Amino acid sequence: MNVLIVFAHPEGKSLNAALRDTAIDELKAQGHEVRVSDLYADSWKAVVDRNDFPILAPDERLRVPSASGRALAADSLTADVKAEQEKMLWADTVILQFPLWWFTMPAILKGWVDRVFAYGFAYGVGDHNDTRWGDRYGEGTMDGKRAMLLVTTGGWEPHYSDRGINGPIDDLLFPINHGILFYPGFDVLPSFVTYQADRLSPDNFEAEAERLRDRMRSLETIRPIPYRRQNDGDYLMPSMKLRPELNHAGESGFSIHLQEQD
């Protein structure tokens, strides 16, 4: 299996770097191929701007979806973006690894998404017609691939629990797991989260490392988060609301987008 790790931490001596190396070692021991996009080390350009679209006329209004779609079609995306897209196509599993900063990913990783996930590549894929709203949410360019988040937090685990003040970690990560990874077609694995990253003792680090090795060994077999696929009939067209006759009638929130468990 080919595994791409997109790594977004500025410090080589960090817990994140140690966990990354733990994951790489275990994946290689299992015979997998591993590539790493180390965004800080590569001085990844984080911001979408006109320079991303050389074919845009100097006085033309920049509309990012249109510009990125035309650039993709003309094979004129910048070399750094093309290299990342090629890695994503090469990979069977993509791991996004980052410290949770302000309850989401660091800017440099958000900029990787903003720039690499071009129109026609990660969105604006497939047909729009009376029966389907394109290939998204379970279908798309990443169909058949797996993805997961590898996250550290400074805060305590109970603060991220179901009734914790920060909000449940799975809900905080839903915009990423569902909106960034499931959207272009990935099967999304449960996130691997290490809490209280700034206060991890050596013993606790070794326990986390072993838990991570276990996860790396089960990457191919662990069950993905059972998000409902857009085009399997659960949603009304064109409102894309969950059908009222399905469970959760009257309920709202992220959890209704999980398939019912038998």
Add this chain to the structure above:
Amino acid sequence: MNVLIVFAHPEGKSLNAALRDTAIDELKAQGHEVRVSDLYADSWKAVVDRNDFPILAPDERLRVPSASGRALAADSLTADVKAEQEKMLWADTVILQFPLWWFTMPAILKGWVDRVFAYGFAYGVGDHNDTRWGDRYGEGTMDGKRAMLLVTTGGWEPHYSDRGINGPIDDLLFPINHGILFYPGFDVLPSFVTYQADRLSPDNFEAEAERLRDRMRSLETIRPIPYRRQNDGDYLMPSMKLRPELNHAGESGFSIHLQEQD
């Protein structure tokens, strides 16, 4: 009233820019002072790295919370960060304006948060003891100030409704409203969202502009989102879980962090 608009769109001819100018004109007509941080125009540095902390020794491990806290205490944060902090202290209301990209803010604005919200300024504020977990979630440096999001989406409104496939817009924005704005003490106003931004007709633009002018006229009076304050007794110490005897017993999700409505 002093209003700071933090603006994160790369195109001066965009809908976002037109809405920004509409807001500014109305605020000035009401006699308010307005300042704008135009992140793209200012080539805002989006990425936290060692260069943000000149007092860090070259071989010292970068721990962002510690480094930013020490830099704040030593008054050695970079000039661009200090200028933004001063604007936030000057403002009575802060508006973050951005197009929703991949269900959250663009990288350049996330980088504004990552860099400006230093330890000791936006987090790590106040006492930690047996009865309080610092000044956060309703208390902190931004106490008494208001904040709101001004957002455009490419997608359709029903897709962001309670049972829409994207997830409810208020839940998607919870990590920002609750985790980034309420956390350092802002009273957070309901978000102003314009849908289908890429397909807005002139008539629909004028309707949105008028709705925005209305909102700008009610900035001082509109009721904030009634998030529960951390230190008012609703949460257990130190787990910071919502007390079981409060409503929503057994429920989870973001909505339990809203005060009960009478």
